[in-house]
Amino acid sequence: MSGNSRKKKVELSGTLKQWLEPRIRLKLRHQKGLTNEQARVDIIKDTCIKILSPLPLNVFASAISRLAQIEEMDRLYLIERLLNITPNPDMVSGERANDLREFLVATLSPSNADASGATTIEIEPNLMEVAKSVLQQSHRDWIGTREALSTFLKECTAKFNTEKKVFMVYPHLSDISRKLFLEKEQRTSVEYFFACIQNVANSMGYKFKDLIRIEVPTRDQDKIQKLMSEFFPKGIKLEDDEDPNYNHKRRIRPPLLRPRWHNQQHMMLLALQNSPDYTLARGDLIDAAISLDEKLSAVTGLPRCFTGQTPRNSASACLTTNADKYFTVFKKDPNSHINYYKLSFIPNDLDDAINHYMRWMNDIIEHDWPLCFGKQKKLKTVQNSGHIVMLSVGAVSNPLHSRCRRCVAESSCDTKLPACGKCKSRGHLCIYPFRAGVYEKTERVKVKCSASPTSQTNQNQNGVVDTRPATATRNKKKLQQQIAEQQKRMESGDPDVCRASLPDEILDGLDLSNVPKSLDDVVEVRTSTIPNAGNGLFAKRNLPIGTPLGFYFGVPMMEDEFDERKDKVGKASHYSMRYKHTILDATDEKGEPFTKRDGPIFCPFHFMNEDPFGNMVFLEGSEVNQVICWTKRDIKKGEELFVYYGGDVDREHWGQAENSEQVACVGDSEEEEMEFSDENVTDEEDDEPIDKYEENGNAKNIDGNKVAGKKRKTPNKKQTSKKRTKRAASSNKRKKVIESEFGSEESLVAADDESMDYSVNMYDTPPKKKKAVKKR
Ligand SMILES: C[S@@+](CC[C@H](N)C(=O)[O-])C[C@H]1O[C@@H](n2cnc3c(N)ncnc32)[C@H](O)[C@@H]1O
Secondary structure: OHHHHHHHHHOOOHHHHHHHHHHHHHHHHHOOOOOHHHHHHHHHHHHHHHHHOOOOHHHHHHHHHHHHHOOHHHHHHHHHHHHHHOOOOOOOOHHHHHHHHHHHHHHHOHHHOOOOOOOEEEEOHHHHHHHHHHHHHHOOOHHHHHHHHHHHHHOOEEEEEOOOOEEEEEOOHHHHHHHHOOOHHHHHHHHHHHHHHHHHHHHOOOOHHHHEEEEOOHHHHHHHHHHHHHHOHHHHHOOOOOOOOOOHHHHOOOOOOOOOOOOHHHHHHHHHHOOHHHEEEHHHHHHHHHHHHHHHHHHHOOOOOOOOOOHHHHHHHHHHHOOOOOEEEEOOOOOOOOOEEEEOOOOOOHHHHHHHHHHHHHHHHHHHHHHHHOEEOOOOOOOOOOOEOEOOOOOOOOOOHHHOHHHHOOOOOOOOOOOOOOOOOOOOOEOHHHOOOOOOOOOOOEEOOOOOOHHHOOEOOOOEEOOOOOOHHHHHHHHHHHHHHHHHHHHHOOOOOOOOOOOHHHHHOEEOOOOOOOHHHHEEEEEOOOOOOOEEEEEOOOEOOOOEEEEOOOEEEEHHHHHHHOOOOOOHHHHOEEEOOEEEEOEOOOOOEOOOOOOOOOOHHHHOEEOOOOOEEEEEOOOOOOEEEEEOOOEOOOOEEEEOOOOOOOOOOOOOOHHHHOOOOOOOOHHHHHOOOHHHOOHHHHHOOHHHOOOOOOOEOOOOOEOOEEEOOOOOOOOOHHHHHHHHHHHHHHHHHHHHHHOOHHHHHOOOOHHHHHHHHHOOOOOOOOOOOOOO
16 A cells, blocks of 8 residues: 555546545535645545444444555545445445445454554443343343444444553443434433443442553554544543433433323224214314313323313314324314314224225335336436425334435435425435436435325325424414315215326326235235244345335234234234234234235235344334335345334244244233233332333334334233233223223123222212224
């Protein structure tokens, strides 16, 4: 390298200049006061860090330490070599990024280094032990956390400890959790997780920071000190663990995790679910939900969901926002001002589920697959007609941001951007930039056609999508319009009223000869490559990144209902999936997945096995209960498709012989069943907050991606039945309150039921008149 560098010292190549100049200009614009040289050094450093950062910490550190040791011209030469691989090494992702990474590591590896030696970072095995111990206590899954830990390690900063002659690597919990998880709830829990690790480490006699160390050969200490402050600038202003005033306990505050069912949307859902025809007038629905909330709070000791001095207002806002899209708004009488709310799906109704599934499948096959699988005709220039074509399904929040179809071509999207930098769309993935150079103006996208009902988009009558974030006020204004549109759609009785069609000029620009026509053309089920994992799903052809292949079929039902009817039936728990407030039950009455290949609901995605770093991802669709099975990267013909199931899955018995896969559920035995009854719950247990053992409802997968639905946890024999007992107790109480509120058959019979006592005694009001019992 040094020989080459001398040559380059005289003159930078044209390619390098071309690459550097705009970046230097940009850098100088953002960071005033830098010299050209400083900017150049920064750009090279940032580029290498960006490429190398996914590597394990020790390889990463070794490579960048080597990078710091070589002369600047050598670094420039290195960049030039990268430019030979790809024109924009600082923007590249996916396979190409791997090539760059491999090249950099090989060039900067210790074997290529001078005799000065490389630095290694050692992660104490104890750290993993500590982490495991925390996991065992918290009953959270190891796979997700392993990923969280590795990301965590990458985000650490380092500082040299002169006394111990090692570099300590420090976590920056808030930074890390901000990057790992977007939502506040998850942020708190990851902080809590690391705080627990810290706590356990302390209790085991370790200083947390000592668990990760970088050993530095004595001769290199000065050099490495310099290097570290250059590459880990944050390392200089670290919080001081040695400070006697530092209180570890400060961080050990558990986040307030409510039970999954304890939120405003769920209260509304329960109220509607228990109403005739799943429908209520807005005012009645608000009353019912607030009343239910009051009673549940009183019984469970949880804070109210509808808070503040005006709970009606917060209930009203919840309906207006309709964040989880569980409700459809309509007017019974067009001249009346009363809005009615109806559940957007019929719980536990196979036919309704099939109808939705078939419509969605039809939409993606007809509308999305041509766009995804169609090849752009090379010589054809497509005229800009102003149409922007969206996929008919879209993730509510797009976790594939940096890898998504719309960004693939440009790699211009930052993973942290809330919406696409180009089209600003949040809901639907816009394939516009992928079909490069056709359209320029995308600030407000015009949607020619979208399969999604307009209630789920921000589309106005002119077909213009308002891409501003939704607010209650804006939603209020839209509400009238949506109602009118929905009314029209319902009246027309045509399910295909908003079926996807594509503008001709888009289709003209694409070679559609090889577009698949059915799932059979795309995937096949056969024995998995994982030993003892049963069947798996395989690609029958090359599948492009960012393609919605289909949906995870399931009959939506409430969790209680699933527990009651299906939980212990056959393999229902293995194949069911949690979606927000519902469970998607993917099995027939025997608890077997639907396998009739020519049947309307044969869903191959039920056979997708798990790999946390899989090539597929479950995404939340823009319609309720829509779980899209989406390609996370380009997939080659013959590859097995894998997806991450989410955190709430018990994997303990996987890979064992067939029979043992049928893990008996806790509660299967009589003995355990006993523990579900309220009598067995001690007062002490009752007092424990439920949130300690309820899962956080809004799951994220390991990529920080939104997981639409989580595979449900199969109850594990080893789980302490105490926990189940507590959960069952709280669930029983909840059920009783709901029954007393809405008058189910059982509660009508149980006139002296304790929950009836609650409603009378605690509120000092007579029990409500029972509503008609809905038969399903
Ligand atoms: C939704 S099913 C997947 C299809 C399943 N292999 C089959 O043949 O029906 C989920 C089940 O597949 C198995 N499985 C999935 N991923 C696995 C993995 N990585 N290792 C072992 N078994 C796995 C587990 O038994 C799990 O309960």
